[in-house]
Amino acid sequence: MKPTNIKDPEYFHKVVDCQYACPAHTPVPEYIRLIAAERYTEAYMVNWESNVFPGVLGRTCDRPCEPACRRGRVEEKPVAICRLKRVAADNKGPVRQLMPQGPFPSNGKKIALIGGGPASLTVARDLAPLGYELHLYDDHKKGGGMMRSQIPAFRLPESVLDEEVDFILDLGIHRHFNTYVSSMKDILSQDYDAVFVGTGAPKGGDLRKIPGREEGDANIHIGIEWLANVAFEHTDKIGKKVVVLGGGNTAMDCCRTAKRLGGEEVTVVVRSPFKDMKASPWEIEDAQREGIPIRNCMPPKQFVVENGKLKGVLFEKVEAVYDENGKRSLVSTGEPDEFIEADEVLMAIGQENAFPWIERDLGIEFGKWDIPVVDRLTFQSTNPRVFFGGDAAFGPENVITAVAHGHQAAVSIDLFCQGQDLRERPAPTVNLFHQKMGIHEWMYDSQVVEDLRYAVPHAANEVALKDRKLEVELGFSQDTGFKEAQRCLNCDIQTIFTDRLCIECDACVDICPTSCITFTLNGEEEEVRARLNAPAEELSQDLYVSDTLPTSRVMIKDENVCLHCGLCAERCPTAAWDMKKYLYQVTKTCQVWDIMAPVQL
Secondary structure: OOOOOOOOHHHHHHHOHHHHHOOOOOOHHHHHHHHHOOOHHHHHHHHHHHHOOHHHHHHHOOOOHHHHOHHHHOOOOOOOHHHHHHHHHHHOOOOHHHOOOOOOOOOOOEEEEEOOOHHHHHHHHHHHHHOOEEEEEOOOOOOOOHHHHOOOOOOOOHHHHHHHHHHHHOOOOEEEOOOOOOOHHHHHOOOOOEEEEOOOOOEEOOOOOOOOOOOOHHHEEEHHHHHHHHHOOOOOOOOOEEEEEOOOHHHHHHHHHHHHOOOOEEEEEOOOOHHHOOOOHHHHHHHHHOOOOEEOOOOEEEEEEEOOEEEEEEEOOEEEEEOOOOOEEEEEOOOOOEEEEOOEEEEOOOEEOOOOOOOOOOOOOEOHHHOEOOOOOOOEOOOOOEEEOOHHHHOOOOHHHHHHHHHHHHHHHHHHHOOOOOOOOOOOEEEEEEOOOOOOOOOOOOOOOOOOOOOOOEOOHHHHOOOOOOOOEOOOOHHHHHHHHOOOOOOOEEEEEOHHHOOOOOHHHHHOOOOOEEEEEOOOHHHHHHOOOOOOOOOOOOEEEOOOOOOOEEEEEEOOOOOOOOHHHHHOOOOOEEEEEEEEEOOOOOOHHHHOOOOOO
């Protein structure tokens, strides 16, 4: 095996698992340390630079970072990364003066942003300081897109969303609210240098082929449309008996909202097994905490309507059968169908893209499922002036993915407007610097202890279910936030090995709590992985390999199981091991830190 090139900026990025798993590559350990130091404003700004909506995401993120967290390798549950983000947002001081300050000198370029959701707002945030004239179009009265229309207020208070949307709009964005764009041709005929489409996936799934659907239409609702009507206060009540169809997060939002609008018997019914539900585990737990039953393996068979009135839904009983490739089939159990009474039904069975307003003679190619053909690196469509991002680009995902798309689309739009190659993208910024501060002083605790994850408090059901706008999850206090932050293993503090200083005493091998360090003869990777002190079976993570040492051995560290505890560096008598903080910031049109007022990190 060849010696590892730790100067490659992407090498240690992959090692910081939480940041690597985040679509926007937020520097998670960096802001968690700031929270532990009670520097909430700085922690908020580290988040804002990357994920744009810290207060929103601290409540609603899908948390792709948490399954990757290395804390999960020493105990069951990862660090509550998402909820710590909220700690920073809830406790921050004034931040506007730390953000880019307009008005910005014009660069003469004009951009249209269609849709006011997280992707478009991220593009606006990134391009505004560069002098672009930005025009945001949305058919609602406020910005936020699906964050406003589809996430209930008891999960995301309107005040939190308004604040973070306004941070962006106040950068000088031209607002065209209550404006439905009905023609892309009309937009392209205007003097826009580029157009970004961030309209989401606004079409909810339906079950038109099921008997009784048309007859019961007055009491059968598309989930995302119903949630939007509730959010904009067009709907304020529901029948006493409610059936929610679907097993995703939208279904969880629908059933919990129905409970608050007068639903006394609210039941979620899922066609798949419980383990295959797409809803996040914590969303399922919240619904169950509020007494909402979830029935599984029951696909709807008929909407039962009598004398023009919906009576309920008839369900088939099935079981899941998996073939040798893991492909699932739902097979009838032969049991009698089950009827569940319902005054109203909410269908939350998926979302789709919908572009009836984009004419098909504009050079914008559409592929399978009527999704635009979009370059996954540049987010450019087959019409060079038109870019897509968020759910509008590749189908339904989540807020943090939309933010990531927005950052990269902004890079592409900037390159396009400057007449440059969209594939020649600016490199990420990377720092790697010493963190050891003296023989008796260390920036973090080296000892790995089994700190169990702290539970987030919730408002009592008897209070929460009476008010659809009352936030249910109360968030961590500062004290609990500090304790949870201490569970972080500081995976961005990298173990750096200098082979010329090593005397091969093996002291680091003796003290390593995960047996991730091995001194051995070199060889082919597959063979070497099998004979390390702890066999390295996770091929997705690299091995850190030194140059050849005086004994002809090499040092090999398994990056997958290293906890970054620093014990090797403390034990090493020659300082061959050192701890250095690695700070990675993903490519953006401009690094916001460079134009903000100085923030001491």
